[in-house]
Each structure stands twice: as structure tokens, then as C-alpha cells.
Amino acid sequence: MAFWQNQMPAGMCLRSNWGASHIADPRQELTLDAYCRQKGNHIAKPIPLDRFVDYGLWYQSRAVRDLEKRGVLKIDLDARGFKVTLTDDEEFMAKRVVVATGINNFAHRPAQFAGISSELASHTSEHNDLRKFKGRRMAIIGAGQSALESAALFKEAGIDVEVIARDQALNWVGLHPRLHHLGVVSKMLYSTRDVGPAGISRLVAMPHLFRRFPRGFQDRTAYRAIRPAGAGWLKPRLKGVPITLGRTVVSATITGSHLLLKLDDGTERLVDHALLATGFRVDVTKYPFLSQSLVKRLNVENGYPVLKRGLESSIPGLHFAGKPAAWSFGPLLGFVSGTEFAGNELVHSIAGRNGNS
Ligand SMILES: Cc1cc2nc3c(=O)[nH]c(=O)nc-3n(C[C@H](O)[C@H](O)[C@H](O)COP(=O)(O)OP(=O)(O)OC[C@H]3O[C@@H](n4cnc5c(N)ncnc54)[C@H](O)[C@@H]3O)c2cc1C
Numbered sequence: 001m002a003f004w005q006n007q008m009p010a011g012m013c014l015r016s017n018w019g020a021s022h023i024a025d026p027r028q029e030l031t032l033d034a035y036c037r038q039k040g041n042h043i044a045k046p047i048p049l050d051r052f053v054d055y056g057l058w059y060q061s062r063a064v065r066d067l068e069k070r071g072v073l074k075i076d077l078d079a080r081g082f083k084v085t086l087t088d089d090e091e092f093m094a095k096r097v098v099v100a101t102g103i104n105n106f107a108h109r110p111a112q113f114a115g116i117s118s119e120l121a122s123h124t125s126e127h128n129d130l131r132k133f134k135g136r137r138m139a140i141i142g143a144g145q146s147a148l149e150s151a152a153l154f155k156e157a158g159i160d161v162e163v164i165a166r167d168q169a170l171n172w173v174g175l176h177p178r179l180h181h182l183g184v185v186s187k188m189l190y191s192t193r194d195v196g197p198a199g200i201s202r203l204v205a206m207p208h209l210f211r212r213f214p215r216g217f218q219d220r221t222a223y224r225a226i227r228p229a230g231a232g233w234l235k236p237r238l239k240g241v242p243i244t245l246g247r248t249v250v251s252a253t254i255t256g257s258h259l260l261l262k263l264d265d266g267t268e269r270l271v272d273h274a275l276l277a278t279g280f281r282v283d284v285t286k287y288p289f290l291s292q293s294l295v296k297r298l299n300v301e302n303g304y305p306v307l308k309r310g311l312e313s314s315i316p317g318l319h320f321a322g323k324p325a326a327w328s329f330g331p332l333l334g335f336v337s338g339t340e341f342a343g344n345e346l347v348h349s350i351a352g353r354n355g356n357s
Helices: 002-006 032-039 049-063 145-156 177-181 184-189 200-204 215-226 292-297 323-329 336-353
Strands: 072-078 081-086 091-094 097-099 121-123 138-141 161-164 249-255 258-263 268-271 273-276 318-320
Touching: 002 049, 032 049, 072 292, 138 145, 138 268, 145 161, 161 268, 177 184, 184 200, 200 215, 258 273, 318 336, 323 336
Parallel strands: 097 318, 121 273, 138 161, 138 273
Antiparallel strands: 072 081, 081 091, 249 258, 258 268
């Protein structure tokens, strides 16, 4: 839960709905509902970040009692298997490794902001409390959920903010709740996994079917499922926030203690800080703990490992879960609601081959 705790802003809510936010559990004993029953209290919808973190830690304490809270420094391969070195220098050998280390290493910083210190331009994943920007004039770059939610949080904290994005219009999800209450028709249109709009939601929820489609179709459909968009409940919270769309920042220059942003329409903004809500670009070769020799042997497409059944990479015994599995199995794998599929794949492939060991 470290990413949720340290790299998402306090006050944020999950965009995924309730049904798509249970961490998978074959016995259904560790769902959000079970957590609420056991804790004897209610969670608001949309789900607040701090409650989700508490749920995740509750889940962890029941499902993985012997969690080692240590960092992995390096993973290498030799004739005996994978050599894993921990940050405290302990080493051990493993027959298999499942990499489930999330997207933290993939924060995307546009080239225009290269060389600008994080005092003046920082990525959204660098903050867990946006109130520290009180009294500063902010620009947010981007128009996805983290851009729009950060803008709402700034506005509510009385912080001066403008959103700037190259998108021509804002996209919203969940603006038509009626479509989710049409019985059989809704079931045909939407999966409970809650990734993607009507129709696409169903397809994305079946990763084995999804991966049979031609690559171009998979890429277009995946983009449509997870394109930059804000949750409908953010709309009223953004009233009064200036939002400049269809514009790209062409340069960012340090001017004294400020940042001068030049846009492609020739206009300029002088701000105290630019918050880069510019997303994440998976590139597993950037995982610092994978040795160079391992990376060289890894079949990678566009930064993503090419995976087969069991989420297994081109190196036998090396598996990838979470967002890096999305090129091979579709966008569902980047979400909490993809944990059931990922868990089943891993267990069946590993236990199957090792005779349930
Ligand atoms: C702003 C934002 C909002 C989001 N909202 C939603 C949402 O509403 N619904 C949803 O389903 N998804 C959402 N996501 C996606 C979310 O990141 C994933 O669903 C989920 O966190 C992926 O889980 P994970 O286990 O793959 O990675 P993470 O949750 O990032 O966990 C990775 C873990 O690996 C550990 N780790 C990393 N490197 C090492 C190392 N070298 N050694 C040891 N441990 C290491 C980290 O400490 C961490 O505990 C959101 C993402 C962002 C950025």
C-alpha cells in the first residue's frame, strides 16, 4: 500500500466504484463489505483514499501475515535460478519471482520540464499533501483524474490554480448513472470490473478474449477504456477553476523564483509551481532492481514485458503483475479489479506446474 499512502494526495477519492474496489479474495472474506462489517463503520462513496489504505492494510494483515517489510535491491539470474539481493544486503535464491512493484518508476515528465527542479515543477506522484502549496500560484498540466482532482483540492484549499491540457475537451466517467440501473441491459453493457465505457467494459473484463484481437484493435480499445477522464462527481467541485484546453506548453523557463510557461497559442503564464499530472509510461527496463543481463533477455514491447499465460515473461519463472501486464492482457490488469484475474493466473500457472507446492 506504500504508493497509495505516500504518493497520492490526502483528500483524494477512488475513481473506481465500490464493486470494482475489492482486492480479490477467493473466499470473499476480505471484501470492502467484510472490512466495513468487521470495523463496524461505513465508507462513503466515492471511496476516500485514507479508508481504502486502511482497507488494504486490514486485508494485508489477514492475507499476508508474514510480510517482509524490506526493499529488493537487485534481481539477477544465474544457473541456480534468481538471485535476490535485499537492501540490507541479505541474499537468497528463488525459483520464481513475481514483480508487482507498481508504476512509481514510470512517472512521465514532459521534455519541456527537463532540468527544472522539483521545487518549481513536480509530478503528482511526488506529493501526498497538496496543502503545502498554500499561497502559491499553481498550473496543473493534464486533464485526467489526477489533474482534475488535484485542481479541485487546490480550489477547496483556497489555492490559486489553472488547468492546462492539450485535450480539446474534458472527458468524464460516470455521468450517466441511469445506464447502470437498467437490469439485464446494464449487465450486457457494463462489467462489475468498471474499466471502460459501455460495451468496452465487458470486453476488457475478459483478458483472454481481449488478447486474441489484432494488436491495433487492442491498443485503440485500451486507450478508449483508460483515456484521460475525470469522475463525474468532480464536475461541480471544479466550478470556477480556469481550465485551458487544446493547448500545449511549448517551454518552461525559470524566471527568478517563478516558472514562465509558454503555450502554443503564444500566451504565457507566470506561476510559482507546475504540477505535472502527466501520468505514467510503463517501461520495465527502468525498474532499478532488474539486472542489466536480465533486462537484455527480456522480451519487451513499448516498455511492457511480453507475457504468456500465468503472466510469465520470456524469462521462465519471471512474472509481472499489475500495470506492466496490461500490454499482454489489457487495461484491466492496471486496476484493483484486475487482481482476481492476475491472482488466478499466477496461482494456476505456478501451482499447476509445481504440483500445488
Ligand atoms: C492517482 C491514481 C489514482 C488511482 N485510482 C485508482 C482507482 O480508483 N481504482 C483502481 O483500481 N486503481 C487506481 N489506480 C491504479 C492503482 O495504482 C492500481 O490499481 C494499484 O495500486 C496497483 O497495485 P500494485 O500492487 O500493482 O502497485 P502498488 O499499489 O503501487 O504497489 C507496489 C508495491 O511494491 C512495493 N515496491 C516497489 N519497489 C519495491 C522494491 N524494490 N522492493 C520492495 N518493494 C517494492 C511498493 O512499496 C508498493 O508497496 C490509481 C493510480 C493513481 C496514480
